[in-house]
Amino acid sequence: MEQMEAAGIAGDSVATVVPKDAQVLKPTRNTAIKCLKCDKVYIFPGDRDDCLAHLYLEHRLVIADVDEIAVLEDYLQYWEKEFQAHEFEQYCTTMFLDQLPDGSYAKNEKYFLLCDILPQDFELRQRLQEQRLNAALERHQFELTDRSFSKECLFCRTVVKGLRADYLDHLFDKHFLLVGKPEKLVFVDELLDQLEENINKLLCLYCEKIFKDRPTLKEHMRKKGHKRINPNRREYDKFFLVNYNRAKQAPAQRKQQQRAKRRSLAEDNVSVDFDKHFARQDSDGDHDSDWSDWAADGEPHSIKCLYCPLEEAQFSVLKKHMIDVHHLDFDAVTSSLNFYQKIKVVNFIRRQICLLRCICCDLQFDEFALLSDHMQQETHCSIGQRSNWDKPEFFFPYVDNDGLLCVLDDSVADGDLDADVVRIISEDSSAQINKDAEQLSLENFKL
Numbered sequence: 001m002e003q004m005e006a007a008g009i010a011g012d013s014v015a016t017v018v019p020k021d022a023q024v025l026k027p028t029r030n031t032a033i034k035c036l037k038c039d040k041v042y043i044f045p046g047d048r049d050d051c052l053a054h055l056y057l058e059h060r061l062v063i064a065d066v067d068e069i070a071v072l073e074d075y076l077q078y079w080e081k082e083f084q085a086h087e088f089e090q091y092c093t094t095m096f097l098d099q100l101p102d103g104s105y106a107k108n109e110k111y112f113l114l115c116d117i118l119p120q121d122f123e124l125r126q127r128l129q130e131q132r133l134n135a136a137l138e139r140h141q142f143e144l145t146d147r148s149f150s151k152e153c154l155f156c157r158t159v160v161k162g163l164r165a166d167y168l169d170h171l172f173d174k175h176f177l178l179v180g181k182p183e184k185l186v187f188v189d190e191l192l193d194q195l196e197e198n199i200n201k202l203l204c205l206y207c208e209k210i211f212k213d214r215p216t217l218k219e220h221m222r223k224k225g226h227k228r229i230n231p232n233r234r235e236y237d238k239f240f241l242v243n244y245n246r247a248k249q250a251p252a253q254r255k256q257q258q259r260a261k262r263r264s265l266a267e268d269n270v271s272v273d274f275d276k277h278f279a280r281q282d283s284d285g286d287h288d289s290d291w292s293d294w295a296a297d298g299e300p301h302s303i304k305c306l307y308c309p310l311e312e313a314q315f316s317v318l319k320k321h322m323i324d325v326h327h328l329d330f331d332a333v334t335s336s337l338n339f340y341q342k343i344k345v346v347n348f349i350r351r352q353i354c355l356l357r358c359i360c361c362d363l364q365f366d367e368f369a370l371l372s373d374h375m376q377q378e379t380h381c382s383i384g385q386r387s388n389w390d391k392p393e394f395f396f397p398y399v400d401n402d403g404l405l406c407v408l409d410d411s412v413a414d415g416d417l418d419a420d421v422v423r424i425i426s427e428d429s430s431a432q433i434n435k436d437a438e439q440l441s442l443e444n445f446k447l
């Protein structure tokens, strides 16, 4: 129990004794992580981004959904051992791009994606997630029974002592603020610190709009009924136990086999898998019939809308649909983007929709219908912020057989993409886009 208490105050302190598993949620200790391919060493968590950038720039390796990995340090250490004896090709999806990592032109450059379509990777991610779940449960158990808690109320001067539940009750009884039921929350201390910080910054706890002073903020929260936190906000994910238990939305084994079959037929064409797109949400296989009529040659027959399940044979028709129904003019919003940037946009949107997250604000939903309503109502059918999609992992198709990727280059009229435009938009490099050479291919999917 002593250890657990130490972890309880870890919110502000740096060097505390933390139970072994809890490190995974709140890495307070620096861990040296060796590069998966060379001898470079990075100190996590501080060097995390440098390490990922190095893997991409030096070794052309991209880790899919890296932000979702429960214990990235352990994940990297696992793969570092594997890659001592094996080449990237043996585990990764490979793809050829006609550009160097810095964006400059080069023919047929090979890139690697490490992702959970590989069963071994999927299992590793699952295992790490379980590890994190167990740590959260342990912490949760402690928080429910620990009576040494003490904190001044966010709103009045009262110091609440005893259980964390007493504090949450006080917030609700005296100030009508609903944070959550104690039995559903974890890392309550950190959550409360975060709420306190937001209130001090005059941010509404629910919509996070900023107000000019405290009375105006209070009035807003009262009037709008914003006296609760928004559990759909991803920043709050770690405070709700349910998120630790969320079944990993990954292809079931059977689906993987189907995909593998199709992929081997598809050769090196960019391809779409609508199965994965919606089937990820459940694994009962109800959607099998959705694509049973796919041609064996792997050539997509239709192009799926970015925001709804509609499929059209012609891109022009689909673009009109997106304008009419989703108020998104695809050509207009991507007019300043080059071919590879459009690829990233499409793959990013596919991923968000598949994970049931809003493209624009990243809110998480439980059902596609709710996400869809939200995006329509808030006009969030956009392409999202560049910082969200401009990542190397989105070079790789998120769904197989994505017909939209196949028509992207066709969508640009010849005159639209002159060299000047390209040079302006590729800020960080002197990228040269060779229109003829733009070719995206998948090969060698190891399953």
Ligand SMILES: [Zn+2]
Pocket (backbone or CB within 6 Å): 035, 036, 037, 038, 039, 040, 054, 055, 058, 059
């Ligand atoms: Zn390296």
Ligand SMILES: [Zn+2]
Pocket (backbone or CB within 6 Å): 153, 154, 155, 156, 157, 158, 170, 171, 174, 175
């Ligand atoms: Zn109070």
Ligand SMILES: [Zn+2]
Pocket (backbone or CB within 6 Å): 204, 205, 206, 207, 208, 209, 220, 221, 224, 226
């Ligand atoms: Zn608000």
Ligand SMILES: [Zn+2]
Pocket (backbone or CB within 6 Å): 305, 306, 307, 308, 309, 310, 321, 322, 325, 326
């Ligand atoms: Zn649509």
Ligand SMILES: [Zn+2]
Pocket (backbone or CB within 6 Å): 358, 359, 360, 361, 362, 363, 374, 375, 378, 380
């Ligand atoms: Zn949104």
